[in-house]
Amino acid sequence: MMILHDRKRIPYKVSPLRLTGWLILIFFLLLALLAPFIAPQDPCKTGTPYLPPSPDHLLGTNDIGQDILSELIYASRVSLAIGLLAGFMSIVIGVAVGLLAGYFRGWVEELLLAIGDLVLLIPGLPLMIILAAYLSPSMWNIILVVGLLWWCSTARVVHSRVLQLRNMPFVEAARALGCSDRYIILRHILVNAKEIVYAKFALAVASAMLTEASLSFIGLGDPLNISWGEMIHFAFSRGGFANDMWWWYLPPGLLICASVLGFVLISMEPNSRKFLEL
Amino acid sequence: MKLSEAGGRRSYFLGKLIRYSLTLFLILSLNFSLPRMMPGDPVVNLLGDEALHNDPEMIEKLRAEFGLDRPMHIQYTDYLRSLSRLDLGYSIHKSHSVADLVAYRLFWTVVLVFPSIVIGALLALLLGSLAGFKSQSRSDLVLTGLALFLYTCPPFLLAMVLVSVFAFHLGLFPLGNLTSGGRTGVEYIADVAWHLFLPVVTLSLLGASYKFLVVRNSVVQLLEEQFVLAARAKGLREMEILTGHVIRNVLPPFISMVALSFGFMVSGALIVEIVFSLNGMGTLVYDAVVARDYPVMQGCFLVLTVSVLAANLIADILYGIADPRIGRTS
Numbered sequence: 001m002m003i004l005h006d007r008k009r010i011p012y013k014v015s016p017l018r019l020t021g022w023l024i025l026i027f028f029l030l031l032a033l034l035a036p037f038i039a040p041q042d043p044c045k046t047g048t049p050y051l052p053p054s055p056d057h058l059l060g061t062n063d064i065g066q067d068i069l070s071e072l073i074y075a076s077r078v079s080l081a082i083g084l085l086a087g088f089m090s091i092v093i094g095v096a097v098g099l100l101a102g103y104f105r106g107w108v109e110e111l112l113l114a115i116g117d118l119v120l121l122i123p124g125l126p127l128m129i130i131l132a133a134y135l136s137p138s139m140w141n142i143i144l145v146v147g148l149l150w151w152c153s154t155a156r157v158v159h160s161r162v163l164q165l166r167n168m169p170f171v172e173a174a175r176a177l178g179c180s181d182r183y184i185i186l187r188h189i190l191v192n193a194k195e196i197v198y199a200k201f202a203l204a205v206a207s208a209m210l211t212e213a214s215l216s217f218i219g220l221g222d223p224l225n226i227s228w229g230e231m232i233h234f235a236f237s238r239g240g241f242a243n244d245m246w247w248w249y250l251p252p253g254l255l256i257c258a259s260v261l262g263f264v265l266i267s268m269e270p271n272s273r274k275f276l277e278l
Numbered sequence: 279m280k281l282s283e284a285g286g287r288r289s290y291f292l293g294k295l296i297r298y299s300l301t302l303f304l305i306l307s308l309n310f311s312l313p314r315m316m317p318g319d320p321v322v323n324l325l326g327d328e329a330l331h332n333d334p335e336m337i338e339k340l341r342a343e344f345g346l347d348r349p350m351h352i353q354y355t356d357y358l359r360s361l362s363r364l365d366l367g368y369s370i371h372k373s374h375s376v377a378d379l380v381a382y383r384l385f386w387t388v389v390l391v392f393p394s395i396v397i398g399a400l401l402a403l404l405l406g407s408l409a410g411f412k413s414q415s416r417s418d419l420v421l422t423g424l425a426l427f428l429y430t431c432p433p434f435l436l437a438m439v440l441v442s443v444f445a446f447h448l449g450l451f452p453l454g455n456l457t458s459g460g461r462t463g464v465e466y467i468a469d470v471a472w473h474l475f476l477p478v479v480t481l482s483l484l485g486a487s488y489k490f491l492v493v494r495n496s497v498v499q500l501l502e503e504q505f506v507l508a509a510r511a512k513g514l515r516e517m518e519i520l521t522g523h524v525i526r527n528v529l530p531p532f533i534s535m536v537a538l539s540f541g542f543m544v545s546g547a548l549i550v551e552i553v554f555s556l557n558g559m560g561t562l563v564y565d566a567v568v569a570r571d572y573p574v575m576q577g578c579f580l581v582l583t584v585s586v587l588a589a590n591l592i593a594d595i596l597y598g599i600a601d602p603r604i605g606r607t608s
């Protein structure tokens with residue numbers, strides 16, 4: 001009975017909020033992939049600096065005369081890539097820790113959860129700032145720093161889901177049939193925790209994008225791969241903000257909001273009045 | 279019975295204390311090992327980029343002075359000993375001792391963070407429970423939408439928009455800084471409050487957004503519980519149910535969530551300070567990052583993490599005293 005109940009397929013209904021999230025993300029994905037075809041100009045080409053918006057430059061030009069709209073479109077590649085890769089890294093670590101801790105219990109569980117708690121207690125941004133400051137400023141180092149420090153909450157959620165699953169009859173049956181631990185974890189437990197893992201992945205990407213934006217804003221971004229956060233850094237430190245050039249700092253900021261919102265929306269449970277479960 | 283309860287409580291506090299000591303040890307060790315393990319010359323990593331302006335002979339002298347040629351465990355005990363004297367090193371860039379720099383700046387960051395935590399938490403509790411209580415109503419949709427937007431908004435963007443609108447265009451508030459200067463007494467405090475108004479609003483809104491969503495969700499969930507049905511059946515008024523039954527159940531996890539958000543609020547304060555050019559830890563970190571002034575960065579990291587840790591520890595102890603269930607064996 002229990003097994004039947006667990007296998008019962010709930011008809012998949014896409015909630016309007018989730019659909020909105022997917023539409024936002026598809027838009028950004030297309031923007032990033034088709035950047036060379038959409039961008040009106042080469043984002044590296046320099047010209048007259050600090051131009052206000054005009055038909056030639058719809059969002060004006062920045063401090064070294066690059067077209068801001070084209071820079072914005074190309075920056076979507078960097079911001080999304082950092083978010084997705086750092087989110088993926090943190091999810092892999094978090095799921096591995098959660099699975100091992102929940103399945104093996106005992107001292108493995110104690111140790112892994114204690115490490116997670118320790119990392120959770122250290123405030124994130126100061127630690128990331130100091131790590132990023134010692135590493136050379138590159139996109140990959142930011143991915144590494146964010147990914148290595150954002151796994152704890154994922155590990156906790158996966159761990160508690162595994163605790164629910166590990167004593168269920170179908171897991172016991174698999175164990176009685178002589179399946180190996182590896183097989184049970186990968187084919188039975190992970191599969192049943194996948195909903196949580198997907199939702200957590202979307203939220204991890206959202207957090208990673210916000211963290212990357214803050215790090216880049218402080219000036220720790222990759223100077224060769226400009227992200228949205230870094231565009232705002234330059235607008236802030238090179239006079240765009242002081243001179244009220246909102247067309248320089250507002251569009252990248254709103255795109256950060258929109259893409260983070262997209263990832264938050266797709267993480268929501270369908271048919272639920274709840275909004276977030278972090 | 280009484281005895282075992284006291285024992286359970288003691289072991290709760292002991293467990294917490296061990297956890298915090300371990301984290302403190304981890305932070306101290308990280309701060310020690312980062313400049314020595316990370317890529318680059320440890321002399322530069324410890325003294326900042328400007329150490330390189332010295333001639334090679336001087337650099338070797340500095341290396342010896344900082345004991346970088348000695349074994350690691352001796353360096354580590356030396357490091358702990360100088361920390362116990364509150365010696366955080368010396369910034370060549372600012373020609374000032376790091377401890378002095380940090381002590382002054384930390385005060386202003388605390389002045390910014392504390393009101394924001396309180397206001398943000400009250401805002402989240404009040405509006406969150408109302409929105410959850412009237413879920414799917416128009417006010418719930420507006421509030422939830424707003425909270426969701428603020429949640430996705432990077433701190434610097436909100437700060438920049440508020441400065442631009444309220445200070446730059448409407449001229450209601452100063453563009454930055456802590457005081458206009460030349461005032462004393464009550465006038466000085468009023469002036470500082472006027473300067474800090476927008477930063478506190480920014481940080482409160484950022485802190486409230488996530489807490490609002492959590493409170494709203496838990497209220498929505500609690501309203502479906504049996505005890506609410508029972509309270510309704512008894513004929514209690516809706517407000518009595520909300521305040522007496524639902525919020526009471528939201529409060530304990532809410533308090534620990536507020537306590538755990540210290541780190542997040544401090545991180546947010548760093549960014550908000552940079553936008554408002556307030557002379558707090560945020561601007562100090564920002565200047566240090568720009569100048570690659572590593573001693574200041576390390577000092578700030580240490581002071582910030584240890585303060586957040588201390589705040590969490592105090593909150594945990596208060597929580598342990600306030601919650602009568604802790605220590606009881608279930």
